[in-house]
Amino acid sequence: MSVFTPLARPELETFLAPYGLGRLLDFQGIAAGSENTNFFISLEQGEFVLTLVERGPVDEMPFFIKLLDVLHDADLPVPYALRTTEGVALRELAGKPALLQPRLAGKHIKDANAQHCVQVGELLAHLHLATQGDKVLERKTDRGLDWMLDEGAQLISHLDAEQQSLLQAALDEIQQHKAHILTLPRANIHADLFRDNAMFEGTHLTGLIDFYNACSGPMLYDVAIALNDWCSDDAGVIDGHRARALLGAYAALRPFSTGEAELWPTMLRVACVRFWLSRLIAAETFAGQDVLIHDPVEFQQRLEQRQQVTLQLPLAL
Template identity: 75%
Template sequence: MSVFTPVSRPELETFLAPYELGRLLDFQGIAAGTENSNFFVSLEKGEFVLTLIERGPAEDLPFFIDLLDVLHDADMPVPYAVRDRDGHGLRQLCGKPALLQPRLAGKHVKAPNNQHCAQVGELLAHIHLATRERIIERRTDRGLDWMLSAGAELLPGLDAEQSGLLRSALQEIEAHKAQILALPRANLHADLFRDNVMFEGTHLSGLIDFYNACSGPMLYDIAITLNDWCLDADGGIDLPHAQALLGAYAGLRPFTAAEAELWPVMLRVGCVRFWLSRLIAARDFAGMDVTIHDPREFEVRLAQRQHVALKLPIAL
């Protein structure tokens, strides 16, 4: 179970009292997370998710609260920080920063179809459009510089084939770094995987886990999303799924020529980011009762992205 900080019932009841949401009926740890401690919390007045922030500086937390308020106010199906009786959305529990958020309805989709992918593309475009004119700045702690340094540190522990694949990708990131950072920007989810989206039937009902959110190139967010939602059985790109996602996105926020040029590079960058973070998690949490996603998934996807036939839809 991915609960790094256990919480007792008395501790939780004391923490929840200022929210005035009724008695605590039940709570349980959520096994899916890999970076924070999350709990489902049932109260008399509703269902909620409690998150204890385990990673990242505390000074970044107002960013997450502000971003989710912006997206919630724009009628997007996102969680937001519930305020206590004194108006505080960010509090402390067990010595960790803690947020209480409404639990969104729906279930994760393991095998998405074209319609699912189109709705994900639309939602991503709405996030970018809602923030690109007034970006809430936050530099990701897992950006290009981190990839270059973490990749160099991990290279000696890889076999010859893996190191060749990663070394080539790191050289490409170094060569295109300035161009990538010059792409059109907005606020990004930066972790829009299938296990962070909920559907009720065929209707997208929720987007969760914004703790990797940041400001940066919109194309990076799209690449991360497509690399998880639009896969064939071998880790390559499922073209109908990808075209549905990109077409729905471009219908709301057209792509630029610079984005089209860097698209294959950005797909590879998205793979590198999660290959490295999963390698680090596998190393640091080995033997612990923590969910660890398989690093090889993104190693395979990076290998598959060496030649990209999929192009961005550009209006001529």
Template identity: 70%
Template sequence: MSVFTPLERHELETFLRPYGLGRLIDFQGIEAGSENSNFFVSLEQGEFVLTLVERGPVDDLPFFIELLDVLHDAGLPVPYALRTQDDEALRSLAGKPALLQPRLSGRHVRTPHAHHCQEVGQLLARLHLATRDQCLERPSDRGLDWMLREGKSQAAKLAEADVPLLNAVLAEISELAPRLRALPRANLHADLFRDNVLFDGNHLTGVIDFYNACSGPMLYDLAITLNDWCSHEDGSLDPVRARTLLGAYAALRPFSAAEAELWPVMLRIACVRFWLSRLIAAESFAGQEVLIHDPDEFRQRLAQRQQIDLALPFAL
């Protein structure tokens, strides 16, 4: 179970009292977390999620709270931070920063079809449009500079056959970094995988886990999303799902010429980001009872992105 900090009932009851949401009925740890401790919390006035922030950019928590407020005010289905009766959003529990948020309805989709991808494309475009004109600045802690630095380190540990695959994209990043950074920007979810989106049937009901959110090129967020939602098991892209997602996105936010040109390399960069982070996590948490995603999944996807036949739906 990925609960790094277990809680006693009495300390949780003390923590929850200032919210004025009634008596604690039940709580349980959530197994799916890989970085923070998360709990489902049942109170008399509803269902909630409690997050203890274990690692990562703790100093940036006010950014995450503000971003979720902006997205909630824009009508997006996100888990904004609840306030206590004294208007506190960020608090402390068991020595860790703690946030209480509404529990969104729905379930994760394991095998998405085209309609799911249409909903995700629309949602991502709405997220970007809500922040494009007043972007909240926060550089990614796993951005291009991080990829170049960690890529060089990880290349020394890879199987010999995998090194050219990684080094080729690192060379693209080095060459194209100024153009990539100049692409149209907004706030990004930066981790919009299937396990961070909730559906009720075919209806998208929620987007969770914004702890990788940052400011940056919208195209990068789109590449991350499409690589997960539109890939076959062998890492190749499903053209029907991919075109559906892109079309739904572009109907709300048209692409620029620069985005169309850099789309193929951005798909590869998005693969490298998660290949590297998963390699690092597998090494850091080896032997621990922590959910570790398979790094090879993104090695396969990167191998399949060497030739991209999927163009952005771009019109002059």
């Protein structure tokens, strides 16, 4: 399980006391998740999630706190950092940046249908509308196009011949379109909107979590990341019905531009490369350890299936 930093009850009690939320009733490490340490925390006054941030620079924490405040203020179903009675949001526990957040209702779903995808498309559009243009909070991603080019070049020798040619073609495409991609309309993007980062009650989306990849960037990239996870079948093929549901719901709130439509097939492939590489790196880094590792092959297959893209972005007439 992915509890990188175990905690003992006395240190937790000391940490939680300044929130003034009552006694600690129970706590439990969360096995799901692969990047940070999370605990469910039961206090007398409610249910919470404690996150210890395990990767990423500490000095970026104010960005995440601010972004979640903005999205919470826009009435989006996101967690946000609770403040101690003295108004402190960012704390430290066991040497790691630590945040206490409300526990959101709902469960992750494995088998997404078109109704789930409509909700995802709408939420993503609301997130972008709340932060686009001059509202964007700047943060450069640490897994952007240059990261893909650098890591891809280093990892390629670890792959077999077929994988190498697939990855090399995708890296060449990134190099070719890099400048153009960076001119697309920008906002704050979640950049990791997978099924395991959303929660539902029935077909109602009750929570979007795990903003630790959030950054400023092209909105289309966020759409491509979400679509690759929510609208793929087990072989990595795009499910047209779910995909049209997600894109239509999104476009009804934030219409796509013709520039975005041109780069759409490329963007779907870029979004595959991002997660193929991060999963390959995680598989090497955590090999043999008790850490959740997502299968890199899933994104190799999705990238193979995105070589020809027939799904077009809906454009306003």
